[in-house]
Amino acid sequence: MITEVILPKLGQTMEEGSIVEWIKKEGDAVNRGDILFTVESDKAVLEVEATARGYLRRILVREGQKVPVLTLVALITREAGEDISSYEASSSSASMPGMAAQPAVETPVTVPGVSLPATADAGPLHPPGRIFASPRARKTAQEKGVELAHVAGTGPEGRIVERDVLAYLASRPKATPMAVKTAGALGVDLAAVGGSGVSGRIMRADVEAAVPVVVPAVTPLLTEVPAAESVPVTGLRRIIAERMANSHTTTARVTLVTEADATSFVEAREQLKASVSEAWGFAPGFNDLLGLIVARVLLEFPYMNARLSADGQTIQRLDYVNLGIAVDTERGLLVPVIRDAGKKGLHAFATEFRTLVERARAGKSLPDDLTGGTFTITNLGMYDIDAFTPIINLPEAAILGVGRILLKPAVRDGQVVPRQMWTLSLTFDHRLVDGAPAARFLQRIKQLVENPFLLLAMD
Numbered sequence: 001m002i003t004e005v006i007l008p009k010l011g012q013t014m015e016e017g018s019i020v021e022w023i024k025k026e027g028d029a030v031n032r033g034d035i036l037f038t039v040e041s042d043k044a045v046l047e048v049e050a051t052a053r054g055y056l057r058r059i060l061v062r063e064g065q066k067v068p069v070l071t072l073v074a075l076i077t078r079e080a081g082e083d084i085s086s087y088e089a090s091s092s093s094a095s096m097p098g099m100a101a102q103p104a105v106e107t108p109v110t111v112p113g114v115s116l117p118a119t120a121d122a123g124p125l126h127p128p129g130r131i132f133a134s135p136r137a138r139k140t141a142q143e144k145g146v147e148l149a150h151v152a153g154t155g156p157e158g159r160i161v162e163r164d165v166l167a168y169l170a171s172r173p174k175a176t177p178m179a180v181k182t183a184g185a186l187g188v189d190l191a192a193v194g195g196s197g198v199s200g201r202i203m204r205a206d207v208e209a210a211v212p213v214v215v216p217a218v219t220p221l222l223t224e225v226p227a228a229e230s231v232p233v234t235g236l237r238r239i240i241a242e243r244m245a246n247s248h249t250t251t252a253r254v255t256l257v258t259e260a261d262a263t264s265f266v267e268a269r270e271q272l273k274a275s276v277s278e279a280w281g282f283a284p285g286f287n288d289l290l291g292l293i294v295a296r297v298l299l300e301f302p303y304m305n306a307r308l309s310a311d312g313q314t315i316q317r318l319d320y321v322n323l324g325i326a327v328d329t330e331r332g333l334l335v336p337v338i339r340d341a342g343k344k345g346l347h348a349f350a351t352e353f354r355t356l357v358e359r360a361r362a363g364k365s366l367p368d369d370l371t372g373g374t375f376t377i378t379n380l381g382m383y384d385i386d387a388f389t390p391i392i393n394l395p396e397a398a399i400l401g402v403g404r405i406l407l408k409p410a411v412r413d414g415q416v417v418p419r420q421m422w423t424l425s426l427t428f429d430h431r432l433v434d435g436a437p438a439a440r441f442l443q444r445i446k447q448l449v450e451n452p453f454l455l456l457a458m459d
Contacts, residue, residue, distance in 0.1 A: 003054070019061050020039060023036060030053060031053050057084050058084060131148045176204065182204050255389045256439055265286075284350050295341035321341045322339050337368075337369065376393040379401075407421075426441070
């Protein structure tokens with residue numbers, strides 16, 4: 001029995017990946033759930049697990065090679081000496097530099113934190129390009145819109161039977177019928193789409209928001225000056241470029257700026273640092289406190305926790321807050337998302353944020369870590385920036401830019417006194433929110449920054 005191992009698609013933007021390291025070597029015994037190899041996608045390095053037991057007989061794609069998703073990368077056999085001669089030609093081609101094995105019939109693999117089709121111990125798969133399935137399986141697949149190439153067969157000789165199609169359907173993310181239809185039409189993998197509906201159900205708007213955006217080509221200047229260095233716009237840089245360009249050209253951006261007296265805020269943080277650091281194992285930071293304030297205020301002002309439907313006809317206001325906080329990493333800007341942030345206490349909020357940041361900076365973010373946000377905070381205060389105009393992270397309605405806290409002279413009760421002043425910049429989409437409501441939202445954040453004890457009254 002031969003099980004084909006393919007390079008999985010780890011997100012809607014992933015078209016290819018590089019094998020970073022083979023954890024198992026040729027000839028090693030393999031159990032279900034063992035880590036076979038690590039792969040680098042556009043955003044992260046993830047581990048890929050074995051879905052069948054046996055022996056890793058042949059590695060077809062070597063470390064450092066970049067290949068398209070769904071490429072055949074290895075073979076697992078049930079017995080150590082099993083014949084794999086039918087694959088030797090593919091193996092020889094794949095071992096050449098720059099060459100990869102051709103994609104074969106997909107055998108699902110398991111990636112921690114990624115929803116992919118489940119499979120039982122696989123029997124023998126049929127030769128590449130041929131799919132054997134029972135008439136009932138084909139009928140059910142056609143009715144449900146299932147590609148049989150994505151289904152692992154458990155029938156005789158690896159034949160796909162009706163229960164395999166039904167099991168595949170059960171393993172897919174829950175989605176509305178319109179979302180399923182739209183995903184098929186647009187070629188979007190539902191497994192890589194975050195759901196905004198009840199219990200995470202995928203809606204049509206979620207699918208449409210996941211469609212990659214093509215950046216219009218820029219006509220070069222007639223005279224080009226030679227560059228000292230040319231950096232390809234690929235990987236994460238390409239994703240950032242596409243999304244920022246899309247936001248810039250589609251939103252009606254307005255930025256409001258206010259200055260908050262953060263003296264009490266700084267004092268509250270110092271008191272928390274002294275009282276809980278030993279018990280928590282870390283000191284709560286400014287991002288933790290501000291993030292908690294913003295999450296609670298978003299529940300008060302749901303018109304800021306909103307997005308525009310794909311057809312532009314409906315403003316969708318959400319009853320949950322998935323707060324994104326931008327993080328600078330060696331690979332570029334990432335925005336880990338703290339889910340249901342408005343319902344968390346400071347300890348839970350800060351603990352989850354640190355876990356997400358650690359994975360992001362290690363290049364090991366899970367797809368769910370970086371999707372599904374409803375509002376974003378981006379902080380450049382550590383770089384001595386006072387104020388700036390951040391770009392909205394679509395499909396969200398707004399983003400809060402945070403500058404540095406600076407000791408400045410201020411007038412209080414007719415006296416000039418030193419105060420910790422903090423500049424906050426709210427950029428919002430005027431298509432969804434008018435200026436006055438957005439100003440009230442920012443004013444409420446300022447009020448809680450200046451009087452952080454008011455958070456206690458919001459529990």
